[in-house]
Amino acid sequence: MPDPESPLTVGVVKETKPGERRVALVPTLVGRLARRGLRVVIESGAGEGARLADEVFEEAGAEIGDAWAADIVLTVSPPSVADIGKLGESAVLAGFLAPLTNTEELAAMKKAGIRAFAVESIPRISRAQAMDALSSQAGVAGYRAVLLAAQRLPKFFPMLTTAAGTVPPAKVLVLGAGVAGLQALATAKRLGAQATGYDVRPEVAEQVRSVGASWLDLGIEAVGEGGYARELTEAEREEQQRRLTEATTGFDVVITTALVPGRTAPTLVTAEAVRGMRAGSVIVDMAGETGGNCELTEPGKEIVAHDVTICSPLNLPAEMPVHASELYGRNLTELLELLVNAEGELVLDFSDPIVSGACVAGADEEVR
Amino acid sequence: MPDPESPLTVGVVKETKPGERRVALVPTLVGRLARRGLRVVIESGAGEGARLADEVFEEAGAEIGDAWAADIVLTVSPPSVADIGKLGESAVLAGFLAPLTNTEELAAMKKAGIRAFAVESIPRISRAQAMDALSSQAGVAGYRAVLLAAQRLPKFFPMLTTAAGTVPPAKVLVLGAGVAGLQALATAKRLGAQATGYDVRPEVAEQVRSVGASWLDLGIEAVGEGGYARELTEAEREEQQRRLTEATTGFDVVITTALVPGRTAPTLVTAEAVRGMRAGSVIVDMAGETGGNCELTEPGKEIVAHDVTICSPLNLPAEMPVHASELYGRNLTELLELLVNAEGELVLDFSDPIVSGACVAGADEEVR
Amino acid sequence: MLVESLAVLVLAGFVGFAVISKVPNTLHTPLMSGTNAIHGIVLLGGLIVLGHGADGVLNKILLVIAIAFGTINVVGGFLVTDRMLGMFKEKPKQDAAKEDGK
Amino acid sequence: MLVESLAVLVLAGFVGFAVISKVPNTLHTPLMSGTNAIHGIVLLGGLIVLGHGADGVLNKILLVIAIAFGTINVVGGFLVTDRMLGMFKEKPKQDAAKEDGK
Amino acid sequence: MTTLIAVLYIISFSLFIYGLMGLTGPRTAVRGNWIAATGMGLAVVATLLQPGMGNWWLIALGVVLGTVIGVPAARKVKMTAMPQMVALFNGVGGGAVALIAWVEFRTTEGFQHEPLYVAIASLFAAIIGSVSFWGSNVAFGKLQELLPGKPITIGKLQQPLNAVVLLAAVVCAIVIAAGGSSEWLIIGVLVAAALIGVMVVLPIGGADMPVVISLLNALTGLSAAAMGLALDNTALIVAGMIVGASGSILTNLMAKAMNRSIPAIVAGGFGGGSAAAVASGGGEDRPVRSTSAGDAAIQMAYASRVMVVPGYGMAVAQAQHAVREMADLLESKGIEVLYAIHPVAGRMPGHMNVLLAEADVAYESLKEMDESNSQFPQTDVALVIGANDVTNPAAQSDPNSPIYGMPILHVNASRSVIVLKRSMSSGFAGIDNALFYDPKTAMLFGDAKSSVAGIVEELKAL
Amino acid sequence: MTTLIAVLYIISFSLFIYGLMGLTGPRTAVRGNWIAATGMGLAVVATLLQPGMGNWWLIALGVVLGTVIGVPAARKVKMTAMPQMVALFNGVGGGAVALIAWVEFRTTEGFQHEPLYVAIASLFAAIIGSVSFWGSNVAFGKLQELLPGKPITIGKLQQPLNAVVLLAAVVCAIVIAAGGSSEWLIIGVLVAAALIGVMVVLPIGGADMPVVISLLNALTGLSAAAMGLALDNTALIVAGMIVGASGSILTNLMAKAMNRSIPAIVAGGFGGGSAAAVASGGGEDRPVRSTSAGDAAIQMAYASRVMVVPGYGMAVAQAQHAVREMADLLESKGIEVLYAIHPVAGRMPGHMNVLLAEADVAYESLKEMDESNSQFPQTDVALVIGANDVTNPAAQSDPNSPIYGMPILHVNASRSVIVLKRSMSSGFAGIDNALFYDPKTAMLFGDAKSSVAGIVEELKAL
Numbered sequence A, B: 001m002p003d004p005e006s007p008l009t010v011g012v013v014k015e016t017k018p019g020e021r022r023v024a025l026v027p028t029l030v031g032r033l034a035r036r037g038l039r040v041v042i043e044s045g046a047g048e049g050a051r052l053a054d055e056v057f058e059e060a061g062a063e064i065g066d067a068w069a070a071d072i073v074l075t076v077s078p079p080s081v082a083d084i085g086k087l088g089e090s091a092v093l094a095g096f097l098a099p100l101t102n103t104e105e106l107a108a109m110k111k112a113g114i115r116a117f118a119v120e121s122i123p124r125i126s127r128a129q130a131m132d133a134l135s136s137q138a139g140v141a142g143y144r145a146v147l148l149a150a151q152r153l154p155k156f157f158p159m160l161t162t163a164a165g166t167v168p169p170a171k172v173l174v175l176g177a178g179v180a181g182l183q184a185l186a187t188a189k190r191l192g193a194q195a196t197g198y199d200v201r202p203e204v205a206e207q208v209r210s211v212g213a214s215w216l217d218l219g220i221e222a223v224g225e226g227g228y229a230r231e232l233t234e235a236e237r238e239e240q241q242r243r244l245t246e247a248t249t250g251f252d253v254v255i256t257t258a259l260v261p262g263r264t265a266p267t268l269v270t271a272e273a274v275r276g277m278r279a280g281s282v283i284v285d286m287a288g289e290t291g292g293n294c295e296l297t298e299p300g301k302e303i304v305a306h307d308v309t310i311c312s313p314l315n316l317p318a319e320m321p322v323h324a325s326e327l328y329g330r331n332l333t334e335l336l337e338l339l340v341n342a343e344g345e346l347v348l349d350f351s352d353p354i355v356s357g358a359c360v361a362g363a364d365e366e367v368r
Numbered sequence C, D: 001m002l003v004e005s006l007a008v009l010v011l012a013g014f015v016g017f018a019v020i021s022k023v024p025n026t027l028h029t030p031l032m033s034g035t036n037a038i039h040g041i042v043l044l045g046g047l048i049v050l051g052h053g054a055d056g057v058l059n060k061i062l063l064v065i066a067i068a069f070g071t072i073n074v075v076g077g078f079l080v081t082d083r084m085l086g087m088f089k090e091k092p093k094q095d096a097a098k099e100d101g102k
Numbered sequence E, F: 001m002t003t004l005i006a007v008l009y010i011i012s013f014s015l016f017i018y019g020l021m022g023l024t025g026p027r028t029a030v031r032g033n034w035i036a037a038t039g040m041g042l043a044v045v046a047t048l049l050q051p052g053m054g055n056w057w058l059i060a061l062g063v064v065l066g067t068v069i070g071v072p073a074a075r076k077v078k079m080t081a082m083p084q085m086v087a088l089f090n091g092v093g094g095g096a097v098a099l100i101a102w103v104e105f106r107t108t109e110g111f112q113h114e115p116l117y118v119a120i121a122s123l124f125a126a127i128i129g130s131v132s133f134w135g136s137n138v139a140f141g142k143l144q145e146l147l148p149g150k151p152i153t154i155g156k157l158q159q160p161l162n163a164v165v166l167l168a169a170v171v172c173a174i175v176i177a178a179g180g181s182s183e184w185l186i187i188g189v190l191v192a193a194a195l196i197g198v199m200v201v202l203p204i205g206g207a208d209m210p211v212v213i214s215l216l217n218a219l220t221g222l223s224a225a226a227m228g229l230a231l232d233n234t235a236l237i238v239a240g241m242i243v244g245a246s247g248s249i250l251t252n253l254m255a256k257a258m259n260r261s262i263p264a265i266v267a268g269g270f271g272g273g274s275a276a277a278v279a280s281g282g283g284e285d286r287p288v289r290s291t292s293a294g295d296a297a298i299q300m301a302y303a304s305r306v307m308v309v310p311g312y313g314m315a316v317a318q319a320q321h322a323v324r325e326m327a328d329l330l331e332s333k334g335i336e337v338l339y340a341i342h343p344v345a346g347r348m349p350g351h352m353n354v355l356l357a358e359a360d361v362a363y364e365s366l367k368e369m370d371e372s373n374s375q376f377p378q379t380d381v382a383l384v385i386g387a388n389d390v391t392n393p394a395a396q397s398d399p400n401s402p403i404y405g406m407p408i409l410h411v412n413a414s415r416s417v418i419v420l421k422r423s424m425s426s427g428f429a430g431i432d433n434a435l436f437y438d439p440k441t442a443m444l445f446g447d448a449k450s451s452v453a454g455i456v457e458e459l460k461a462l
């Protein structure tokens, strides 16, 4: 099917979602794809948010053109139904596609015969680690969350003994110690705060300590499938809230990362807990997308309630577009290298759990 | 003269300068002044910016009232001529008064018979360290400058080796290694960046290394009086600029703190240097108040020039009002304890170099 | 005579005791081998008894064997120890690396 | 006789040599004092010579002095060493603190 | 003449002692060995100078025989077969003592005109010499795999039987000392001792053999000292006793380093207690080579490049500061120390970076995976600190492994590998790691922080 | 009987050796001393058991005299006067040897019927004993300040004069050995040796005295050994020789610890080289007590609370990691370790916090100035690491000082103070610090990082 004369094209589109400054590929990776026999087409201005000018892409060997018409289209955020219409027939689409929530868009893809690969759905097996965009972006988010909290806090993070008196270290609590949570703990500790972590999965305690933070033990466990946490029972949730509310009071900063994929985020910080916190304290709620871990969170906004600043940034990685794009681009490149063989032909091996797992549209037809 | 029945009052005014969130006294210090026989009067809402409600001050023993009418008035930023008019006759005024630049205000004070003490003018002798508000606020500023730079930089500060590739550490250059510069270096290093410091005073090299940073040696020296740097000669300045421009290119973040009190800030980062920096790099110019150390700086603004973000925050300490006010308040309290004797009487001992040094208005009459 | 010998015996014991205090594990085996070679000194016993004329064929045979045994102990012991200590010899590092490469 | 004594002498030298390998500085003086007490063993020489009957008043006087000297060396030496080692004794810490307080 | 000989003897044992001191340190060991050998040469010369020596041809015969057998044996033995060679050399030494004692018995008609102490010393020498000869030979047989390496016992009878044979030897000896002069008595002593030697060593497992050989070595030293008492020969007394004493200490050190107690080992030989069990955790019965902090230190101290491979275990142990200290020490000895950072080492992206930055490790010495892999072949020691999955060759070779396809650090391309972890248990992926069973690999068990601290201490002592 | 005595002698010298081994470690030292004393008791008893002993009354007289003088002297001497006491005890030991040798000469009519070696050994004992007696007495006199502590020389004549006197002693001795039996000869030997003793020690400065006393101690040991050879007494030979050998090593160790070389010291005595110079930097001639890492380690190991006082020097040396390691070690010994953080220690606000946080020191153990000052009186050791101005009492007492009025850490309220810095030079304020001259204070000179590393090593060795 593929013609060595006219190689497969990879399109990198300009993100349209407000505030999205990432881009799905960076110039250093263009050459790597070229070595696989792929031609990269960049939508003009795609790299602007990450301060990557079109020329830089061109220097690296890419063309500026209609990226939506390419054989393989790479995106950062899920395309709208309108965008999906711009895709060529039987095009391959890869990126964050939010398959669990964007049901309408998914239906559109299926109808248009698009073969769509959602990076969220790549199984978290060892071999797929290099394609794990959830991890790479969560790492960025965890780091940024701490910077945000430090900016908003009217106090120092580190302890300082000075001629004008001693300032105690800030106390930072991170709820949910996944990739983002661990990175947040490590960063807070680095900045000199007293970092404490909490998670429902008890085995995480060791990991929390392994970044030099301490562990908040509430005595509630919930381990689900595939390394993700399961949802808690009603009773458990109440108990957790009660104990957490008690514990939260003493902290200057609370960063929450507790997500259960596809479900509403659990409420970990109640309104009562916020009321109990000292004036000027800061909450960074990273679970805003699924409703937030704090009862008072207004997703995407920054509010002050009971003299506590509650931030709920929805797209922290986009605030650090250079490295976030670099990491994300490498994730996608790794994925493409699995979908395209050494001769530059698209070969979708649905017996590979990564391919079948990531494919959210177009798989059924091919497999049968 | 003073009446034990009607003790001296200390007034804490509400700051009016836009963005000024600090307050000249915090509740924990009210008791300390009371023990000296002083009554503290707070202007309503004075603590708002630092999230200190009037009630908190009242609980600590202060009264809400007309702070401008007090015997001793504490401020953070220099009062306007109008404000000076509100002061009682022969009132004592203490705070940042910018004596070298605010000549008009100073004249007004002298005319009104105010005895004014500028914390900037306190001699930097060992005994005065606890009153050294320049130092305490510079420490805050240095820390905040790094947070600001980290926020603006589209990259990670620390080095991270991840499944999606290795991210190199950010390179941070701090120009001017006084209190603010050293704190910035230490904070950048903490966050995982490769921190490098530079100053005209060569003896600072050891201090830069003592916070774990490295030293940029350009081979230019200029040591002035009283521990401050002297202004450079024309030739020296050109040579410095040339060499610095060369060195600056490789850095992701440049933080400048080079001030010579009362003079225009030296230009350390030329437009050419900015052009040479990588897209996305960040400059935080802390010398904006006296014109800035970067040629392209627009004081008080954040601009992007040649794809480099140049921030020039004029009041970094105000962004961290709780601890900044706490430290500043203690500086002022120490100063008051020098001006007021154990019986709560105002005793201005102009033979004390601190008192005579700090007094920028009202001294002449008393001394003679 | 006996008592002087006893004094010598006790002192030698203390020397042996004091000399071996902290030995890195890697040297345990070479050290064992080295002390092993030293007790080959029994060769001297064979030499003395045979040298002072042991009569009878059996005696002579036994003593020749004893001397041979003692000699093996001494000569073999020191040589083997030396080989074991190969890694601690003045290192012609590059050569060793080359040998590996061959 | 002499050679056996020589063997003993040499071995004793090795023992002395091997025993003192790494001594913390704080113990230098007590150790010096302790060895000092041990060479008070010269007392034995006085005992032997006097005990086996030295004739003449001067000899007797000299030997009594020698014995007295030796005794001082031994008795004083061990006692002084013990006092120096006071800090290393099973510490009744609280008492020491109290003493300071008094 | 006798004075000269005596002085030569004194010089020669001084050389032994000086040589032995040298043998306890890596830098002086080689020289120490040759100093001791010089002492031995001097002792032999001194002995041959004795007035009234004769039988020169026979003496020459014995010496030549010994040399012809000993030198090639020592030269040709493979490095791996060293321990059994030492056992053999030790055995013949013991054999020589036993033979000399026997001849002494014969030439003095059962020690009839000798002082009692000569008889006692000779009999002691005979017994210990014979035990050592036969015990060493059995040890040799086991290590050379001529005899099965596993413990061989005759069950419950072992202990009483050993006791009976020991009693027989002692009774014969007492009868001789009391005046008995029948040759069967001395033969009885020798044979009973031989039986003891065989029966005690046979039930001991192969893993404990080095300790047993060391013990037999110390015993041979004692027998030589006893022979010296009997012959009134200072050189024999001193050399034998030094070996006896230092050998005992050494045996103790070796047993400790292997986490074994000497009584337990010997009791095993006597039929009590159970024989050695090699440390194992994962239920695996493949052999694992475990090492000590001291050995790891020496191995690195004599390397020119060391690659540190940190993993989650370093983070759990919070060993980063200790690792930095170790690297500093090595670098001060002129050794290049690099860090191989695997992309997913630890439990979060950049986990190792965070920790190593905290410990102030220079960014330049952190090497990414690809660069590390090209460096390993020129690396003398790869020090794996609490890493597991990221070094597991199964990721490349076993398509059924859950980590198949993950790129790994090829640590076993380096000349030797030392793995620091607490047990044989698995890492995040929950699978076994063939690296640990590689003949190049030595395991240093224990918490990573204390293991590294141990290495640091040993490095300082070098 | 002689056998019993010989065996008792063997037991007694074994006790000496065992006791001496004990004396080298802080935990076993007290017991070691008493073990050695027991050995001495045994040796005396064994000697008194000798057949044919007489003169009991005189013996008793001598022993009683010695006890009556020795015991109170040892009991009452002040701790600070210990070194001169040791010198005195050592001197009388040497004196005893010299006297016995003299009597031997007299009773054997110049060793006329004795083997040559007895004569040589006795004469050696006489010379060394006399040197030791007189040398020790001069050392005592200097330390006790009966003689001026400064070097006393007679200029250029010193060296030739010493040589002449030495020659005289040797010539007299040779004449005796060759058969001379005039009593003047032995008196000549003793007097010449006495002169040497006096003349060699007089020119040596007070600071080197401990080394000299140790040297004289070793010499007395050798003289005892020589006396043992002459009297054919094993106990004397062994004990004397052990002291001779261990004393030499110890002298060497002491000289090294004080950064002096023995040849230089003795050469000083012989008129060559210049005499000791105490370490000093600031041109100050007030005495400063300097200490070693080993002593600092022991002092802290036996404390119950240690306060670390960090300053700019810790930052310059980047010693924070080493400090943490040291604190960990101390804490593992059950010692409380706190950090006294002065508000302006270092060169920027919070300088110490940044560094200590990097080294992962727990925030709870950092104490502010006021709290620290109330803790110092209950502190055994205040360890000042590169801090200077912030501990300078001039800030409180000297209104003319540039730092007058600055609050300081009252480190000298603690029981002892150890200051780590590179020299006597001043800190930021450029002024001298009286703390360094406080009798409670000991200075450990050197880069803070390596000094702390040294302390860590010593702590591990304890």
Ligand SMILES: NC(=O)c1ccc[n+]([C@@H]2O[C@H](COP(=O)([O-])OP(=O)(O)OC[C@H]3O[C@@H](n4cnc5c(N)ncnc54)[C@H](OP(=O)(O)O)[C@@H]3O)[C@@H](O)[C@H]2O)c1
Residues within 6 Å of the ligand: A126, A129, A135, E310, E311, E312, E313, E314, E316, E317, E343, E344, E345, E346, E347, E348, E349, E350, E351, E385, E386, E387, E388, E389, E390, E391, E420, E421, E422, E423, E424, E425, E426, E427, E428, E429, E446, E447, E448, E449
């Ligand atoms: N980096 C990431 O982002 C990330 C995220 C999630 C998962 N992972 C996975 O985590 C794994 C990382 O590999 P890895 O080699 O670093 O770790 P690993 O395979 O989990 O192995 C860690 C080893 O350290 C040892 N250990 C634990 N505590 C120790 C201590 N205190 N002292 C000494 N040893 C200790 C353990 O053995 P003992 O129990 O015998 O001591 C264990 O075998 C990979 O499988 C990776 O896929 C990585």
Ligand SMILES: NC(=O)c1ccc[n+]([C@@H]2O[C@H](COP(=O)([O-])OP(=O)(O)OC[C@H]3O[C@@H](n4cnc5c(N)ncnc54)[C@H](OP(=O)(O)O)[C@@H]3O)[C@@H](O)[C@H]2O)c1
Residues within 6 Å of the ligand: B126, B129, B135, F310, F311, F312, F313, F314, F316, F317, F343, F344, F345, F346, F347, F348, F349, F350, F351, F385, F386, F387, F388, F389, F390, F391, F420, F421, F422, F423, F424, F425, F426, F427, F428, F429, F446, F447, F448, F449
């Ligand atoms: N904290 C602030 O904000 C700030 C700002 C500006 C000025 N200051 C001033 O700085 C001073 C701080 O007092 P401080 O006691 O911390 O320091 P300091 O008085 O400056 O003394 C530091 C001492 O450390 C020693 N030192 C330097 N490098 C060393 C090394 N590598 N190893 C061991 N010792 C070393 C120096 O002695 P050697 O040379 O003999 O080794 C020096 O005496 C105060 O006077 C304060 O007023 C403070």
Ligand SMILES: NC(=O)c1ccc[n+]([C@@H]2O[C@H](COP(=O)([O-])OP(=O)(O)OC[C@H]3O[C@@H](n4cnc5c(N)ncnc54)[C@H](O)[C@@H]3O)[C@@H](O)[C@H]2O)c1
Residues within 6 Å of the ligand: A124, A125, A126, A129, A132, A134, A135, A138, A175, A176, A177, A178, A179, A180, A181, A198, A199, A200, A201, A204, A226, A227, A228, A229, A232, A257, A258, A259, A260, A261, A266, A268
């Ligand atoms: N294959 C791999 O190597 C790999 C790579 C990345 C992540 N993972 C694993 O995936 C899992 C999740 O990773 P993630 O960072 O994306 O996490 P996530 O964003 O899915 O969840 C964040 C954390 O919140 C916790 N959480 C959920 N509900 C909670 C509640 N009610 N209270 C408190 N905490 C709650 C979860 O346990 C999780 O640790 C982890 O086990 C991680 O190790 C594996």
Ligand SMILES: NC(=O)c1ccc[n+]([C@@H]2O[C@H](COP(=O)([O-])OP(=O)(O)OC[C@H]3O[C@@H](n4cnc5c(N)ncnc54)[C@H](O)[C@@H]3O)[C@@H](O)[C@H]2O)c1
Residues within 6 Å of the ligand: B124, B125, B126, B129, B132, B134, B135, B138, B175, B176, B177, B178, B179, B180, B181, B198, B199, B200, B201, B204, B226, B227, B228, B229, B232, B257, B258, B259, B260, B261, B266, B268
């Ligand atoms: N008494 C005390 O203990 C005390 C307290 C605080 C500060 N100080 C001293 O005061 C001095 C200044 O402190 P600060 O932090 O307020 O500094 P600052 O804000 O006055 O100046 C910042 C730094 O910029 C440097 N600088 C000036 N011109 C420069 C140029 N052209 N190029 C590069 N660098 C240039 C200066 O040398 C100074 O280090 C320092 O010496 C500090 O140690 C002393």
